[in-house]
Amino acid sequence: MLDLLIKSALHPESKKLIDVAIKDGLIVRIDENIQEDARQVIKANGKVVFPSFANMHTHISMSLLRGLGADMPLMDWLSKVIWVLEGEFVSPEFVRDGALIGIAEAILSGTTLFMDMYFFEEAVAEVAQRAGVRAGLGFGILDFPTKVASSPQEYLQRARNFVREFKNQELLFPVLCPHAVYTCSPETLKKSLELALEENVYIHTHVAETQSEVEASLEKFGKRPVEHLHSLGLLSDRTLMAHVVWTTEEERGIIKEKGAKVLHCPESNLKLASGIAPISDYVRRGVQVCLGTDGPASNDNLDMLEEMSLMVKLQKGANLDAKAMDARTALRIATEEGFKAVGIKAGKIEVGYEADLILLDVSAPHLQPLFDPVAQLVYSAKSSDIDTVVCKGRVLMEKRELKTIDPQEVNFVSKKWKDRIDAFLKHKILH
Amino acid sequence: MLDLLIKSALHPESKKLIDVAIKDGLIVRIDENIQEDARQVIKANGKVVFPSFANMHTHISMSLLRGLGADMPLMDWLSKVIWVLEGEFVSPEFVRDGALIGIAEAILSGTTLFMDMYFFEEAVAEVAQRAGVRAGLGFGILDFPTKVASSPQEYLQRARNFVREFKNQELLFPVLCPHAVYTCSPETLKKSLELALEENVYIHTHVAETQSEVEASLEKFGKRPVEHLHSLGLLSDRTLMAHVVWTTEEERGIIKEKGAKVLHCPESNLKLASGIAPISDYVRRGVQVCLGTDGPASNDNLDMLEEMSLMVKLQKGANLDAKAMDARTALRIATEEGFKAVGIKAGKIEVGYEADLILLDVSAPHLQPLFDPVAQLVYSAKSSDIDTVVCKGRVLMEKRELKTIDPQEVNFVSKKWKDRIDAFLKHKILH
Numbered sequence: 001m002l003d004l005l006i007k008s009a010l011h012p013e014s015k016k017l018i019d020v021a022i023k024d025g026l027i028v029r030i031d032e033n034i035q036e037d038a039r040q041v042i043k044a045n046g047k048v049v050f051p052s053f054a055n056m057h058t059h060i061s062m063s064l065l066r067g068l069g070a071d072m073p074l075m076d077w078l079s080k081v082i083w084v085l086e087g088e089f090v091s092p093e094f095v096r097d098g099a100l101i102g103i104a105e106a107i108l109s110g111t112t113l114f115m116d117m118y119f120f121e122e123a124v125a126e127v128a129q130r131a132g133v134r135a136g137l138g139f140g141i142l143d144f145p146t147k148v149a150s151s152p153q154e155y156l157q158r159a160r161n162f163v164r165e166f167k168n169q170e171l172l173f174p175v176l177c178p179h180a181v182y183t184c185s186p187e188t189l190k191k192s193l194e195l196a197l198e199e200n201v202y203i204h205t206h207v208a209e210t211q212s213e214v215e216a217s218l219e220k221f222g223k224r225p226v227e228h229l230h231s232l233g234l235l236s237d238r239t240l241m242a243h244v245v246w247t248t249e250e251e252r253g254i255i256k257e258k259g260a261k262v263l264h265c266p267e268s269n270l271k272l273a274s275g276i277a278p279i280s281d282y283v284r285r286g287v288q289v290c291l292g293t294d295g296p297a298s299n300d301n302l303d304m305l306e307e308m309s310l311m312v313k314l315q316k317g318a319n320l321d322a323k324a325m326d327a328r329t330a331l332r333i334a335t336e337e338g339f340k341a342v343g344i345k346a347g348k349i350e351v352g353y354e355a356d357l358i359l360l361d362v363s364a365p366h367l368q369p370l371f372d373p374v375a376q377l378v379y380s381a382k383s384s385d386i387d388t389v390v391c392k393g394r395v396l397m398e399k400r401e402l403k404t405i406d407p408q409e410v411n412f413v414s415k416k417w418k419d420r421i422d423a424f425l426k427h428k429i430l431h
Numbered sequence: 432m433l434d435l436l437i438k439s440a441l442h443p444e445s446k447k448l449i450d451v452a453i454k455d456g457l458i459v460r461i462d463e464n465i466q467e468d469a470r471q472v473i474k475a476n477g478k479v480v481f482p483s484f485a486n487m488h489t490h491i492s493m494s495l496l497r498g499l500g501a502d503m504p505l506m507d508w509l510s511k512v513i514w515v516l517e518g519e520f521v522s523p524e525f526v527r528d529g530a531l532i533g534i535a536e537a538i539l540s541g542t543t544l545f546m547d548m549y550f551f552e553e554a555v556a557e558v559a560q561r562a563g564v565r566a567g568l569g570f571g572i573l574d575f576p577t578k579v580a581s582s583p584q585e586y587l588q589r590a591r592n593f594v595r596e597f598k599n600q601e602l603l604f605p606v607l608c609p610h611a612v613y614t615c616s617p618e619t620l621k622k623s624l625e626l627a628l629e630e631n632v633y634i635h636t637h638v639a640e641t642q643s644e645v646e647a648s649l650e651k652f653g654k655r656p657v658e659h660l661h662s663l664g665l666l667s668d669r670t671l672m673a674h675v676v677w678t679t680e681e682e683r684g685i686i687k688e689k690g691a692k693v694l695h696c697p698e699s700n701l702k703l704a705s706g707i708a709p710i711s712d713y714v715r716r717g718v719q720v721c722l723g724t725d726g727p728a729s730n731d732n733l734d735m736l737e738e739m740s741l742m743v744k745l746q747k748g749a750n751l752d753a754k755a756m757d758a759r760t761a762l763r764i765a766t767e768e769g770f771k772a773v774g775i776k777a778g779k780i781e782v783g784y785e786a787d788l789i790l791l792d793v794s795a796p797h798l799q800p801l802f803d804p805v806a807q808l809v810y811s812a813k814s815s816d817i818d819t820v821v822c823k824g825r826v827l828m829e830k831r832e833l834k835t836i837d838p839q840e841v842n843f844v845s846k847k848w849k850d851r852i853d854a855f856l857k858h859k860i861l862h
Contacts, residue, residue: 064800066800066811067803070809071757071758072753104796105795271744273755274751296811300807302797314745316702327501364536365533365539366539366727368497368842368849370498371498372499376731378501379730380497380498380727383815384814417800421802
């Protein structure tokens with residue numbers, strides 16, 4: 001007995017109608033006409049089957065701060081808006097409610113894995129578990145005190161407890177997130193590495209996002225961020241580096257040699273004026289590149305389809321080379337490379353892969369006529385065309401209806417936080 | 432008696448609920464509670480009212496060639512794919528059917544004016560008229576023979592007839608489109624200008640799209656494209672120049688002085704590896720900038736919301752300056768500046784303006800919480816959030832349902848052309 005059978009989906013490359021059989025969360029058979037019994041059957045009616053997206057860098061609960069301080073330069077935005085509001089509001093309740101909105105959006109736009117980094121990640125875990133999505137729960141580590149801890153030692157102790165609590169779960173896994181070279185001392189970074197090795201978890205951090213970060217690192221450590229991390233032993237295939245916009249030839253060689261992963265966030269890098277990362281060069285060198293949206297307050301959404309489309313066009317345009325990247329590479333980066341970076345065999349519609357997939361409705365005028373489903377997914381489609389989302393064999397959305405999240409609850413928590421934040425902002429302006 | 436009354440729409444700046452009264456295609460009153468009788472009432476229920484988009488550069492019928500030859504460099508794409516298929520297929524039927532798909536897509540994504548440039552524009556006129564959208568019907572003029580004409584003289588004669596036939600219509604207006612400096616001789620360009628002056632119509636042309644166009648112009652004429660057009664007298668406030676990616680300081684000064692308009696197409700410029708146009712610099716100098724998608728085969732869609740979002744982020748990122756452009760400027764460029772460039776008083780929700788507007792549904796998770804409707808339209812929204820589209824007071828879409836186009840007809844023509852083009856491509860590959 002199959003768990004799920006998807007009938008008559010269009011294969012994007014062969015353009016043939018196929019059935020996809022799923023059992024125990026895996027794709028167990030793909031064929032033209034499968035007649036096995038299944039607990040649940042989805043009639044795809046020619047919708048195109050693609051792997052779902054892996055959003056490899058986000059701060060999902062920042063959905064609650066979306067749209068605030070738009071158009072401000074990065075440091076003003078952080079110091080005058082984001083940090084003020086986070087200082088006032090961040091709590092397990094804030095994180096849980098923000099994650100609920102963000103995860104609803106992520107599922108609606110075809111994402112089944114997100115790598116998060118924030119405070120109170122146990123609250124993200126609670127929502128992700130309930131929603132049935134995969135999440136890398138990134139425990140943030142900083143040198144300065146926040147509501148989570150007051151010293152690096154305390155962060156590390158709490159991080160160890162967190163990692164032990166969330167290990168060995170089906171869809172969730174703990175990740176260590178020393179924030180960046182400009183917020184963590186060499187000592188804190190080394191201690192984070194030791195903990196990651198002891199507990200066998202990934203390290204997820206921000207690296208070389210802006211030119212000023214590079215300058216500050218040179219001034220303070222005599223080394224650029226990637227060199228600095230390398231000298232501390234932090235670079236390895238368990239290291240996930242967000243952004244990596246500003247690197248030298250030599251640093252790119254080091255990244256390749258050590259097998260560290262680049263988590264590219266093109267929309268955030270443009271919007272915050274960080275720059276355009278040399279992604280096609282990384283890919284050419286064999287550096288593993290994954291894709292992320294960054295937090296919804298600096299993007300300002302969690303739409304991986306939009307992000308993928310921007311990535312490939314931006315590489316062509318910024319390099320003045322139409323061959324800098326193609327649609328198929330973009331799709332692989334947005335799907336398979338992400339899952340692979342954290343050891344999940346998903347991101348391909350093939351037998352033996354995890355059943356993380358989407359069905360794309362191609363009936364809208366902007367997808368007509370349909371000559372090349374892959375190119376048209378990347379260049380023409382919108383996330384609203386995603387009809388169905390499956391994560392590890394479980395249907396999270398069908399006919400655009402969320403199956404594991406109640407939209408009423410999303411509306412309720414949105415309104416609650418809008419009222420609270422509006423009242424605070426009004427008070428701030430009046431006093 | 433009002434023609435249309437929109438009740439309880441959220442004003443994006445005041446964040447108050449307003450009613451919008453429309454008569455004879457104009458916004459005649461905006462108030463908190465309007466109790467006048469109206470032929471048609473739309474209950475907006477808190478949806479946000481924005482001006483609709485003006486897509487100022489497209490080749491809309493190329494929707495039929497969407498997705499073909501994706502990822503090829505510009506000249507290969509044109510010579511090996513597009514021109515071969517156009518040579519085989521372009522006809523009044525092709526243009527009409529392609530326009531039907533494209534106009535359906537345009538309405539679904541909130542556009543009420545498009546500036547077209549192609550062959551057999553009378554077929555575009557037929558569909559635009561029926562659909563109730565505004566269109567600048569651009570009669571293409573070239574030096575080389577096509578199905579339309581065999582000599583520049585014949586193009587110009589036919590253009591004159593076309594202009595006279597389509598003048599003085601309510602929503603449609605004829606435009607002269609000498610294609611570019613590399614496809615029209617100085618003689619053809621000057622004759623086009625004479626005709627435009629005689630008939631009092633706009634000139635719409637491609638200018639300085641690629642570096643190689645600039646090099647070829649220097650070689651052939653000893654002048655860069657903008658200088659060359661200027662020396663021929665072509666630059667004035669009736670001149671609409673698409674792309675304008677590669678310009679010197681001096682050329683920018685000339686554009687400003689002559690009042691010619693720049694039609695920016697950021698997605699096409701990235702995808703075809705043309706480059707990143709210096710838009711924030713143009714805006715700073717007071718050059719009038721409008722926004723377009725370019726043809727759906729080089730974008731690959733007609734989504735102005737996506738285009739607007741890319742424009743502003745790209746200017747920030749490419750200039751490493753978060754203040755290079757802001758959301759409100761982006762919205763103005765995508766709406767008011769476009770209409771204004773062709774003498775239409777639309778693009779603002781104000782009394783006395785044409786009633787070209789959209790209602791944005793802000794209930795989806797990716798728009799929650801809603802703190803700044805303008806910033807969130809630009810950075811977070813998707814065209815699928817557009818619920819209602821009104822053009823000159825006529826409702827073209829409501830609750831995402833097209834009111835003037837039958838989706839069945841869109842599907843029918845899509846399938847017809849897909850079959851024909853597929854058969855041709857198969858034959859070409861086999862022989």
